Amino acid sequence: MADLKTILLGRIAQTGPMSLSDYMAECLLHPDHGYYATRDPLGAEGDFTTAPEISQMFGEMIGLCLAQSWLDQGRPAPFTLAEAGPGRGTLMADILRATRAVPGFTEAAEVHLIEASPTLRAKQRALLGDAPTWHDSITTLPEDQPLFFMANEFFDALPVRQFIRTGPAWSERMVGSENDSLAWGLGKPAPHPALVHRLEDTKDGDLIEFCPAAAPIIQAIGARIETHGGTALIIDYGDWRSLGDTLQALSAHEPVDPLDSPGMADLTTHVDFEALANATPSAHSRLTAQGVFLERLGITQRAQTLAARLSDAALESHIAAHRRLTHPHEMGNLFKVLALFPKGKPPPPGCET
Incomplete structure (x- = not known):
């Protein structure tokens, strides 16, 4: 079976350079060679470590935060307790353990996990049993009950497009080929309606990132919360508005070239939280540093x-x-x-x- 690099080079030869978004999607989710489809990436033997794997305290704080929000909203029952990108299931396990002390919370909770990786689903089932319901997409979560939702290091792995400003237009950064290797290139400058607002805070040559998948996900989550109640906690690295190239590839906890070994390294970018806040039909909080948030809890x-x-x-x-x-x-x-x-x-x- 051809490796992913060979497959991508063949595709580029046939149809031309691809967007970074398409490249990331293939690297992370290709059914045979995708990074998340083929391995457990977490822990010392993996490529990165997330907060729930560092200490049980992280999940305990998140669980009690969600439980207090549930109490503040009148203890609705039943409700959807959902996590996107749940890794090994560690965070959800810690949430459920910490909230057992809150009368009625775990009894009213219906656990749902959004996970595309068969490898990680198996890890989650081993830890949490068969009680959760698994989903490939947030859109299939229950629509008619309150949603208490958690996403830790989920949005950073969504594929992004990158654009470099050229006057009033934008040139998209593309993945092409050169001497039988993957290589960066630029598309022709063109206006981009979704980036009009970025003309006010950028100059020629500036690179910005745009995540097409983020807004529909946040709209779906926010609509359920606004209509039926609930809370969502989005925790990730990033800032209010993205500027510059934040793409990084990690392998064995070390940075590597994103184009070197497609499918063999984790690819992420910093989250543009302004875009998430603008997309939700619900209310949203100020952006808060994780350390401050955890200390307040x-x-x-x-x-x-x-x-x-x-x-x-x-x-x-x-x-x-x-x-x-x-x-x-x-x-x-x-x-x-x-x-x-x-x-x-x-x-x-x-x-x-």
Whole structure:
């Protein structure tokens, strides 16, 4: 069977250069060679580590935040408890464990996981059992009940298009071929209606990123929340508005060239949270640094409680995990939190309007 690089070079030879969005989709989701379709990418033996894998405290804080929002909205039952991109299922397992202390919450929750990877679905089933309902897309989540939703490092993996400004027009960055290797190129300058607002804050030569898939997903989530109630927590690395090339490829926790080994490395970009906020029909919070969000929820007090039971190497690892999640020079400022909630209702704990 041909490898993905050979397949992509053949496609380019037949139909011409492809957008970065198409390239990312093939690298991540190709059924035979896609990164997420063929492996468990998490942990020390994988290519990256997410917050739920660093410490149980992350999931505990998220679970109690969602539970308090559920209480604030009148304890609706039943409700959809959903996660997009749930990895090994660690975050959902921690959420369910932490919220068992909230009367009625887990009994009313119907767990749904949005996961495209067969490998990761198997990991999730091994941890969570057969109780969750799995989905390929957010659009198939239940439409007629409140939605309490979590997405941690989900939007950063959605394919993006990149454009470089040329006067009032934009040249799209494309993936083509050169000397039997994948290579970058540029399309012809042309106006782009979705990028008109970026003419006000960019200059010639600036590169911006645009994620076509993000707005429809947020619209679907926000519409369910606005109509039926609920809360969404979007946690990812990025900022209010993207500027510059943020594409990165990781393999064995080290950066690699995104074009070198398609399908063998994780590809991500920084999330443009302004685009998400503008797309939701619900209310949304201010963008909040992850460290601030977790501290408002009481992660330091929880860390101190857990530390009292630990010693030696286990204690040192625990302290390092707390620092990694919250410190401004680690994940604390790099990762941001955006909450969605119904208009007229309070934002979830840890977030402000």
